[in-house]
Amino acid sequence: MSLTxxxxxxxxxxxxxxxxxxxxxxxxxxxxxxxxxTLFAIAALFVVLDAQFIAVLQVLVYAGAIMVLFLxxxxxxxxxxxxxxxxxxxxxxxxxxxxxGVLLFxxxxxxxxxxxEPIRLPPGGMARLQQEQGLVAAIARxxxxxxxxxxxxxxxxxxxxxxxxxxxxxxxL
Amino acid sequence: MLLGPALAVSxxxxxxxxxxxxxxxxxxxxxxCVELMLNAVNLTFVAFAQSLGVAGQLxxxxxxxxxxxxxxxxxxxxxxxxxxxxxxxxxxxxxLKG
Numbered sequence: 001m002s003l004t005x006x007x008x009x010x011x012x013x014x015x016x017x018x019x020x021x022x023x024x025x026x027x028x029x030x031x032x033x034x035x036x037x038t039l040f041a042i043a044a045l046f047v048v049l050d051a052q053f054i055a056v057l058q059v060l061v062y063a064g065a066i067m068v069l070f071l072x073x074x075x076x077x078x079x080x081x082x083x084x085x086x087x088x089x090x091x092x093x094x095x096x097x098x099x100x101g102v103l104l105f106x107x108x109x110x111x112x113x114x115x116x117e118p119i120r121l122p123p124g125g126m127a128r129l130q131q132e133q134g135l136v137a138a139i140a141r142x143x144x145x146x147x148x149x150x151x152x153x154x155x156x157x158x159x160x161x162x163x164x165x166x167x168x169x170x171x172x173l
Numbered sequence: 174m175l176l177g178p179a180l181a182v183s184x185x186x187x188x189x190x191x192x193x194x195x196x197x198x199x200x201x202x203x204x205x206c207v208e209l210m211l212n213a214v215n216l217t218f219v220a221f222a223q224s225l226g227v228a229g230q231l232x233x234x235x236x237x238x239x240x241x242x243x244x245x246x247x248x249x250x251x252x253x254x255x256x257x258x259x260x261x262x263x264x265x266x267x268x269l270k271g
Binding site: 015028039061069093113119123139150157 | 174176178183184185190192195197206208209215216219224225228230233234238240241243244248249250251252253255256
């Protein structure tokens with residue numbers, strides 16, 4: 001097993017364990033903090049998979065902005081104090097295990113999937129592309145060229161979300 | 174190439190997210206599980222981008238923007254519901270059940 005694989009599996013194990021903790025902790029604050037650990041571990045997996053810029057975005061946007069928003073709302077609603085558990089009863093747990101098991105079985109059988117040979121980059125193709133163009137430029141060039149219109153639509157979406165959030169959260173307009 | 178292992182990890186993370194949505198009743202925890210599912214899909218995109226070119230990483234970029242918008246609007250809705258009903262437990266929020 002190479003060093004890269006070792007690092008990959010270490011962070012993959014961290015991500016899966018902390019995700020399991022996030023799902024099962026009773027306290028929403030603990031859940032949120034475990035989710036932050038998961039997001040950091042996934043960022044590390046992105047680095048291993050040749051997506052360094054995306055990893056930085058993951059830490060800044062997800063672990064930074066979005067999770068702070070979650071923690072802020074939890075604190076605002078005063079949900080951090082100990083209370084009765086919100087996990088469903090035995091029937092709910094049974095249904096969750098059944099459906100989760102079926103889904104895992106289906107997704108697990110897809111793990112051997114791969115792109116067909118003719119359209120596949122040569123091994124190390126992504127790393128070479130990033131070395132030639134630079135880490136950020138390799139993403140920025142197609143973003144502002146081929147995907148310019150989706151990018152602009154994203155800014156409209158964010159504006160709409162901004163206005164919507166203010167309208168919904170405000171007590172009286 | 175770590176495509177297979179990444180897909181396996183992503184499958185486990187996605188299933189954990191679905192499991193959480195089915196298991197919990199707290200609206201905010203359910204939101205966090207949805208974020209977990211989005212991240213599992215992002216991992217798949219990045220894993221495929223390694224062998225199919227940079228477009229997969231661009232999709233992760235867009236997914237992150239949509240997730241940020243979703244979190245902002247969703248949490249605003251949770252705040253509005255809490256103001257009316259003093260709870261975020263989804264068992265008590267069943268207006269649409271008729």
